[in-house]
Amino acid sequence: MLSLKFSLLFGLLSFPHVTHSQALNEAHIQNNVQGTLHRRSWFYVGGDYVPQGNSTVAHSQIYVEHLVPEKVIHETPIVMIPGFGMTGTNFLNTPDGRLGWGDYFLSEGFELFIVDQLARARSAYQVNVDGIQTTFDTSTIELRFTATQRFNLWPKASLHTQWPGSGVAGDPIFDNFFASTVPGLVSDEESSVKMKAAGSKLLDQIGKPIILLTHSQSGPYGWILADSRPSLIKTVIALEPTGPPFINAIFPPLTPARPFGVTGIPLNYSPPISSPSELRREVVFNNTSLGITCFRQASPARQLVNMLGVPMVVVTSESSSHSEYDGCTVEYLKQAGVDIEHLRLAEDRGIKGNGHMMFMELNGLEIAEKVVRRWIREKLGQ
Numbered sequence: 606m607l608s609l610k611f612s613l614l615f616g617l618l619s620f621p622h623v624t625h626s627q628a629l630n631e632a633h634i635q636n637n638v639q640g641t642l643h644r645r646s647w648f649y650v651g652g653d654y655v656p657q658g659n660s661t662v663a664h665s666q667i668y669v670e671h672l673v674p675e676k677v678i679h680e681t682p683i684v685m686i687p688g689f690g691m692t693g694t695n696f697l698n699t700p701d702g703r704l705g706w707g708d709y710f711l712s713e714g715f716e717l718f719i720v721d722q723l724a725r726a727r728s729a730y731q732v733n734v735d736g737i738q739t740t741f742d743t744s745t746i747e748l749r750f751t752a753t754q755r756f757n758l759w760p761k762a763s764l765h766t767q768w769p770g771s772g773v774a775g776d777p778i779f780d781n782f783f784a785s786t787v788p789g790l791v792s793d794e795e796s797s798v799k800m801k802a803a804g805s806k807l808l809d810q811i812g813k814p815i816i817l818l819t820h821s822q823s824g825p826y827g828w829i830l831a832d833s834r835p836s837l838i839k840t841v842i843a844l845e846p847t848g849p850p851f852i853n854a855i856f857p858p859l860t861p862a863r864p865f866g867v868t869g870i871p872l873n874y875s876p877p878i879s880s881p882s883e884l885r886r887e888v889v890f891n892n893t894s895l896g897i898t899c900f901r902q903a904s905p906a907r908q909l910v911n912m913l914g915v916p917m918v919v920v921t922s923e924s925s926s927h928s929e930y931d932g933c934t935v936e937y938l939k940q941a942g943v944d945i946e947h948l949r950l951a952e953d954r955g956i957k958g959n960g961h962m963m964f965m966e967l968n969g970l971e972i973a974e975k976v977v978r979r980w981i982r983e984k985l986g987q
Contacts, residue, residue: 641711642675650810651723651803655734664734667803668693668727670719672707678714679987681816681839684807685719686800688821690741690786692726693719695820699965700782701769706964709973718811722823723799726787736795738788743774746786749856750961751779753924759855759895765924766958767966782965789822793862793869797829801870804830808837816981820844821961825868828938832872832911840984841917842977845927845961848934851886854897855926866902866937874907874941889933899933901940908942916944916984920976922959923951948976 652666670693685706687695696719698705707717721728724735747755752772753762770778790796804826808815814837819827824846831838850866853859864881865872878884885903892898917938921931928949935947950956954976956968963972981987 641708643711644673644675646671646673649728651799651806655731657731657734662731662734664729664731665723665799665803666728667723667800667807668721669807670717670721672711672717672719674711674714674716676714677716679716681814681985681987682716682718682811683710683816683818684811685717685818686722686804686820686823686826687720688819688823689789691820692721692785692787694785695962696964699769699969700785701778703769704970706969706973706977709970710978713978715816718807718815720804720807722789722796723803724796725789730788735790737791739791740788741786743783746783747773747779749926751782753926753960759926759929761924761928762926763924764958765960767968768960768962769965769967793825797825797868797870800826801829801833805833808834811837813837814839816840816842816985818842818844818977819846820964822847824848825863827917828867828872828909828912829870831915831917832909835911835915838915840981841915842980843917843919844963845921845925845931846919846934848927849897849899849930850934850937851900852898854930855895857896859896859898866941867934872909873911875910876907878907889936892929895929897930897933899930899936901933901937906940906942909938910942912938912941912943914944916946918946918948918980920963920972921947921949922961922963923949923957924959925961925963927961948980950976 647668647670649666649668652663654661654663685696687693696705696707707719710717724730730738748758751768754765757763770776772779817827817830817838824843827841827843831841851861851863853862863869866884886900887903889899889901919931919935921927932947935945938945950959956972959966963969
């Protein structure tokens with residue numbers, strides 16, 4: 606065990622910008638979760654058969670990886686849904702081979718369900734049935750996620766220090782990460798409709814309240830599933846969810862999006878609406894230099910009645926582009942009556958240097974322990 610500690614510490618200290626205390630903390634957490642004995646299985650849920658030629662094919666089902674520790678300590682399982690272009694491997698280990706959030710939460714005694722979104726990866730995409738796909742290229746990954754400090758497209762981009770390696774194509778860690786990315790559906794409406802159906806069936810199949818952990822593009826699924834199955838969700842933990850309300854930000858084209866405020870498909874507002882145009886809105890601020898327009902509802906704000914009483918949190922990294930507008934998403938949900946908090950890693954927890962892929966970065970387990978695990982303990986008593 607002593608040699609393992611020195612090996613982990615040396616590996617962390619070999620990266621620039623990582624302080625001695627950060628390395629010690631991460632090595633300590635790594636050692637604590639090493640070797641969690643668990644059972645692994647998988648299943649599919651949702652989907653339908655549709656005609657193809659003289660027969661049928663299945664579409665819109667989602668792949669679910671089910672991980673159960675030898676000793677389940679907590680009654681509430683965690684469902685993890687990765688963001689656009691990603692798969693459940695996001696949460697298994699990091700691109701440079703360190704332990705991931707899956708290992709951490711198994712070591713804490715949580716049962717896990719890790720999802721591949723529909724029409725992606727192990728959730729089969731069906732040609733001529735599912736819609737158009739697109740994929741991230743290396744430049745997009747570099748400037749948005751892994752090497753933002755090289756491009757400085759928003760004020761805090763230069764603060765990014767926690768990605769392992771250089772974060773650019775040709776670096777072995779970047780190459781391993783990029784190899785894991787996959788095409789995803791272009792249409793937010795299509796993916797939302799299908800994920801609502803399959804995700805709701807997954808929650809029904811689990812059959813007891815869960816902790817829902819989302820990231821980025823899957824963030825709106827937290828609001829959708831809390832609206833669809835509020836009795837089966839104890840809390841939603843949204844890591845930098847897609848936003849802000851009603852319009853895209855920072856990255857062109859700055860086109861309208863999420864017509865129902867924070868989602869691309871209807872939510873249950875009170876008073877009810879039959880069209881997105883009934884959601885009267887007003888501008889909170891407009892930062893033309895960054896391409897950010899923040900909207901809220903015009904008063905009196907309609908309430909998201911199905912989400913009332915479900916505690917939620919949005920977690921935002923210091924250097925991510927989301928640091929510029931996640932607060933707008935949070936304030937929109939608060940105005941609609943949602944019990945939601947905004948945890949900013951640097952300001953609220955003293956955890957600095959992270960980007961959008963925080964759970965893969967050098968201090969990823971520190972975030973799992975000091976932010977996500979702490980939230981679950983404080984809100985659910987588990």
